[in-house]
Amino acid sequence: MKYLVTGAAGFIGFHLTKRLCTQGHDVVGIDNLNDYYDVNLKLARLAELDKFTVKNTTNDKGVFRFIKLDLTEREGIATLFADEKFDRVIHLAAQAGVRYSIENPMAYADSNLIGHLTILEGCRNNNVEHLIYASSSSVYGLNNKTPFSTSDSVDHPVSLYAATKKSNELMAHSYSHLYDIPTTGLRFFTVYGSWGRPDMAPYIFTKKILDGDTIDINNNGDMWRDFTHVDDIVEGIVRIADVLPVRDPLWKVESGSAAASSAPYAIYNIGHGSPINLMGFVKAIEDELGVEAEKNFREMQAGDVYQTYAEVNDLFAATGYKSQVTVQQGVAEFINWYREFYQK
Template sequence: MSVLVTGAAGFIGAEVSKRLLEAGQNVIGIDSLNDYYDVSLKEARLGLIQQHAGFTFLKLDLADREAVEKVFADNEISHVIHLAAQAGVRYSLENPHAYADANMLGFLNILEGCRHHKVEHLVYASSSSVYGLNAKVPFSTKDGVDHPVSLYAASKKSNELMAHTYSHLYGIPTTGLRFFTVYGPWGRPDMAMYKFTKAIFEGKSIDVYNHGDLSRDFTYIDDIVEGIIRIKDVVPQAGLKSAAEGLAPDESPAPYSLYNIGNGSPVQLMDFISAVEKATGIEAKKNYMDMQPGDVSQTWADTEDFFAATGYRPQVGVEEGARRFVEWYRNYFSI
């Protein structure tokens, strides 16, 4: 039996695939290798994974229904870790159709594959973006998320609703993970840590939105991966709740779970920038700007339910995480 990892050449998908392979599991990795950001970075991640025995890579678009059906038909898949998506809040303002194709149609094809091939557990990526205009912090999965402020966020909430429907109708165990600002070595070029480090080394200014009055629940990649690996084996069970009990948004009679996966302690943007400056040894030139459309002023994960389910709490703080990222960046670009 194999674990199917979608988005296997992506930041999180590559690290999850590596961990699974190191544990002796067979992994089938899917990725479209699209050009949303530098394809060579994705290919470099893939190169590291392909050094492990037991890894099979398939280049395909999840919106291709027949191709996805063939993956499930041709392989014995026990678990699916669905991390492929069109990412980015700001990009969704410019290219909305990419989010419908990748995040909604692609997810439907994955759900159908799980349905027809009796997958034991589907773990899929949601996002802290679903909290939108919510003002109550820390953000809890027991809170409603009815006011998204970007199409990206709306597509991720749609994934949660679609997963619940399939759990209810077909008994597919599904677990959604709302990721909170993941960073670290091999990270995406459109994320803050990468952008800041690149600009600092190039002597360019960094854009500081909302004039620095922002906070994020920055979460180091190793902590995210450990959480995913642990939750894979925490399979939701049907019938633990009844509809008569007055269900919270993260509860269901179906085999359906929903968790925040984050550090659980927000960091002010200016402190985050200071950590990057310390790691590079260079003071950043700052370009203070207004808030961008689709952005939120703060994120903060309530992770107590996730800790109860997995027994894991994040280990890496932002200063250490920044140091590790900058060290990787220097090596990768021979600085």
């Protein structure tokens, strides 16, 4: 099939594009290559994808093409959809980061709201078979009931980033209802692994420990995260791409799941389903590095949540897949990549 992957130079987008091309699909990847974090890391990911730019003689790999394009460029996005005629769209591009949204709110309005709308419009006008898009576990906000279920209320976000992701789900539903576009939102839970973002905890902790710097431990270490390795995330995305939501005329708002609809619309959690304490994750990094970190314990930071914990039974029912990578395996994989990439 022919896929559009937005955010192809990003962390998850890179891994997903690699997987799709290996499976023989043709992929057009777009990214605006902004400087939210080191652009050289994004360029290095794209360099890794160069091997898929031409089909080999056995024709067992797909073609990858990269186009530098911002989601807010309405005419550019519209032309891209009209010219390429994608079968499926996997929309991962967004302005990431919870704390950054407190300091730079307008960046989130542009990328996460207007950008999501341009993708919806492209799908509407070009008969895209299935739109899969990235939501986030952050939408659960003030919810304290665990594990987080897609049937839970997500009306009380604690960051603008989370609010934009909830907005994406609402926008997708309206387009599914109005234009019969099958849309699937995936609420990602604390993704980590090789080629990960420098603003995320695994990267920050590893870098600071190796550099001999002190690491900050929020809420004095009393935090829980459903760390999910990127390989498990990619497997879930690839499988759910084949599960197209359909209209359900019997579904009712009063009695139906909030993750379904009378429209061809679905929402799934995609996480490991077994959160661990932050200090346990730090210990896994320390054990793999063979170094004990200097720690600065501090209060909870603005926009943070105490715990994330994914209920993943719906995803398993739809795809037959549950996360396989343990934290120990995932941390080892990340640190091996980090040492090799940065020659540490």
